[in-house]
Each structure stands twice: as structure tokens, then as C-alpha cells.
Amino acid sequence: MFWSKDDIVERLAKIPRTLEDISVEIFEGVPSTNDFLHRVSLSRENSPDAPYVCRHLYKNVNIEQELMYPYLDNALPNEFAIRATQYRFMLPYEIRGCSVRKEYRIFQPEELNTKFPLAYERLLGIKSKLGSDGEKLDSADCYRLEDERFLQYINTPKIIITDHYRLQASYDAAGNHVFAGGIGVILGDPSMYHYVTAILNSSISRAFPEIWKREKKCTSNNIYPKTLKRFPIIFPKGEPVETLIITISRYLIYLNSQKHTASVCSLPYYQKLIDFYKRIMDLLILDTYLTNDLDPRFLEILAENIISPEEGFEYITDMSLLISMQAVKKNILDSPDFRKCKFNNEFTNILVTLKNNVVW
Incomplete structure (x- = not known):
């Protein structure tokens, strides 16, 4: 069978289970x-007395750490x-x-001034800068978030999806990142x-906008919760394949984290490893879906070599892990049977179609 782009999109569109079915919330x-x-921005001086830069007050400021959260910038690849x-x-x-869905309340001005005077002083300074009268904050409404719903899921593990030229997904294990211009996904089963x-990072996601357009759910490639809910989800029939995909996903979290802080001369080395593992992962996912x-x-060669070193390894900076992942790649490529493995004509045709459409 010859698989055209339309055939692939049609097959994906017929998958009944969706991201919405396995999610608690998509927001x-x-x-x-x-x-x-x-x-705010971190100051270049790393001053403990004024670690942040407030661009609206044009000066370095200090703010109580209890109120500060890391920010995901969707202008960068994530x-x-x-x-x-x-x-x-x-x-x-x-x-x-401590549950998945948190309770939240805004600090009223009096309480904010008592508990967090530095934050209060900054907000008051911005109010004065904008020309508002008064020597105090009259209401919490002047610093209340326009939409507070995402606060329910602060400190809850989640996937954050951004659109950096194409759909990209990152796993926020701590769940404490604030993000704008993206979508958060809370899954019902944390093991997923x-x-x-x-x-979400595979070539399957590159075909997803076509499904949106065919079903007239969206006329653009922008991502919204209502469209992401439609993302088709399939799990492998065999546990070994799912375990491989999960382990490689963790490898890629580690490799991308290390790449973000690597020196310029090391970037090609990291990228080659990332490309290798991502290509293997993509083959497994395409086979699962199609x-x-x-x-x-x-599959046996992959299972013999791609194993999980330890729980949480993807969040440590041990360079021995990098060496181990390079060794795993070498062992796979050097396996006597690896180059003898064949893809059937149908699967090869799918890869060619995806490549010709700049998807794979």
C-alpha cells in the first residue's frame, strides 16, 4: 500500500482516544x-540585596523569594x-x-505589606510610576492576575506545550514554572x-495541524486547549516498546538540559546524541501509531541497550551519564544484527512520505 500524506492524516484522525481522555485539565x-x-529579570550582578531587575522602575529590586517562580520563555526552544x-x-x-488541584487566594494589600514588604514596595512604586494617586495600594485588584485559573496547578507536575516554529512539549516535574503563550497539560496518570x-515531540505532532483544519476546529496553526484536546493518543500493544519510549524520553530530557548549559564547542556533540535518540524514539512511535x-x-537490540540508569537520573548533572549514553549509541550501531534489521515496505513508504513533506 502506498501511504500518501492524506492517508497518514486520515489514519491519525480516526484514532478514538485523545489527549482529553487521559487528562485532568488542559489549560x-x-x-x-x-x-x-x-x-522581572535576574540582575547581572547577582547581588543578594537586589537580585532582580524591574524594567518599569528602571532599577534593581529585591523581592521575597516565597513569591518568586521560574518563568518559561516560549521565545526559546523548550x-x-x-x-x-x-x-x-x-x-x-x-x-x-498538596493535591493535584490547589487552593489559592490573593494577599490583600495590608497583609502583603506586613508579610512581604519588598514586594509591596515594588508594586507601589509601579503604581506611582503609572501616575496613580495615593501612598498605598488600595485594592488587590491592581495586582490581581487577569486570569487566575492556572494557579490551581502551580506545584503540580505537568507538560507545558509551546509553539516555537512547531509544537514543542517539555515536562515540568516540579510543576512550578509560570508560562505565557503556552498550554499546560495535567494527566490523570502521572506515570504517563x-x-x-x-x-507530543514526535513527527506525529507535525501532522496534527492537518487534523485541526480538516475537522474545522482551527483555521491557523496556533495552539489552544480546545484543539490540543483532540490530539490522538495510542499506547503500544507491548510493554517493552512503551518502556523504551519512556526511557528514551528521559534520555532526551537529560540531554536537552545539558545542552542548554553546554559550551558552544560542545553543542554539536550533544545535538548528535539528541538526533540519534530522537530518531529511534520516532521510529517506535510511528510504528505504534501506524x-x-x-x-x-x-526491538531486542534496543531493549538490550537502552535501560534506565536510576530514578530521576534525567535531573542530575553527572557527566558520566553522557558518556554512558554515547556508549549505548555505539553498542546499538555496532551490534552485528543492527544493520541487518529490515523495515517492511509499508513502513519505509511512510517514512519516505513524511520526509518528502518535511515532517521526518
Whole structure:
């Protein structure tokens, strides 16, 4: 069978299970209109007395750490791993609870001034700068977020999806990143996060906008919660394949995290490893979604070599892991049977079609 682009999109569109079916919530981040009040930059001087730069007061300021959260910048690539940025986001709220969905309340001006006088002083300074009268903050409404709903999921693990030339997904294990211009996904089963992150970063996601357009859910390539809910989800029939995809997803979180902080001369080295593991992951996902017919020996070679070193390894900076991942790649490529593994004609045709459409 010859698989055209239309055939692939049609097959994906017929998948009944969707991202919405396995999610607790799919939601937008903070409105960008709140940036001027709440977002600050880290100072270049790293001064403990004034670690932040307030661009609206044109000076370095200090703000209580309890109110500050890391900020994801969607202008930068955030594939698999969140890229650390110079920005922090102030949330003048009390976040309560340990469940998936948190309770929150805004600090009223009097309480904010008592508990967090530095934050209060900055907000008052901005108010004065804007020409508002008064020597105090009259109401919490002057610093309340335009849309507070995302606060329910602060400190809850989540996938953050951004549109950096194409859809990119990163796993926020701590759940404490504030983001604008992106979509947050809370899954019902936490064990699915690495697998779903892999799918959202695979070539399958490159075909997703075509599904939106065919079903007239969206006329542009911009991402919205209502369209992402339609993303088709399939799990492998065999546990070994799912385990491989999850492990490679964790490899890629580690590699991308290390790449973000690597020296310029090291970037090609990291990128080659990332490209290798991402290509292997993509083959497994494409087979899961479309054919279920990979060479069993190919899967055996991968399973023999791609193993998880330890729990949480993707969040440590041990360079020995990088060396191990390079060794795994070499062992796979040097396996006597690896180059003998064959893809059937149907699968090869799918790869050619995706490549010709600049998807794979």
C-alpha cells in the first residue's frame, strides 16, 4: 500500500482516544498582559540585596523569594526539557494544598505589606510610576492576575506545550514554572508523563495541524486547549516498546538540559546524541501509531541497550551519564544484527512520505 500524506492524516484522525481522555485539565498559562507587573529579570550582578531587575522602575529590586517562580520563555526552544531563563514571575498569592488541584487566594494589600514588604514596595512604586494617586495600594485588584485559573496547578507536575516554529512539549516535574503563550497539560496518570511528552515531540505532532483544519476546529496553526484536546493518543500493544519510549524520553530530557548549559564547542556533540535518540524514539512511535510491524530483532537490540540508569537520573548533572549514553549509541550501531534489521515496505513508504513533506 502506498501511504500518501492524506492517508497518514486520515489514519491519525480516526484514532478514538485523545489527549482529553487521559487528562485532568488542559489549560492556558498566565495572560501576557500581566507581564509588566509580575515579571522581572535576574540582575547581572547577582547581588543578594537586589537580585532582580524591574524594567518599569528602571532599577534593581529585591523581592521575597516565597513569591518568586521560574518563568518559561516560549521565545526559546523548550523541547523535552525546560530551558532556564533570566526571568522570574512574582505571584502575590498563597498557594495551599498538596493535591493535584490547589487552593489559592490573593494577599490583600495590608497583609502583603506586613508579610512581604519588598514586594509591596515594588508594586507601589509601579503604581506611582503609572501616575496613580495615593501612598498605598488600595485594592488587590491592581495586582490581581487577569486570569487566575492556572494557579490551581502551580506545584503540580505537568507538560507545558509551546509553539516555537512547531509544537514543542517539555515536562515540568516540579510543576512550578509560570508560562505565557503556552498550554499546560495535567494527566490523570502521572506515570504517563514521559510517554506523552515523547509523542507530543514526535513527527506525529507535525501532522496534527492537518487534523485541526480538516475537522474545522482551527483555521491557523496556533495552539489552544480546545484543539490540543483532540490530539490522538495510542499506547503500544507491548510493554517493552512503551518502556523504551519512556526511557528514551528521559534520555532526551537529560540531554536537552545539558545542552542548554553546554559550551558552544560542545553543542554539536550533544545535538548528535539528541538526533540519534530522537530518531529511534520516532521510529517506535510511528510504528505504534501506524503499522505495529517493526523487526523483532530491532526491538531486542534496543531493549538490550537502552535501560534506565536510576530514578530521576534525567535531573542530575553527572557527566558520566553522557558518556554512558554515547556508549549505548555505539553498542546499538555496532551490534552485528543492527544493520541487518529490515523495515517492511509499508513502513519505509511512510517514512519516505513524511520526509518528502518535511515532517521526518
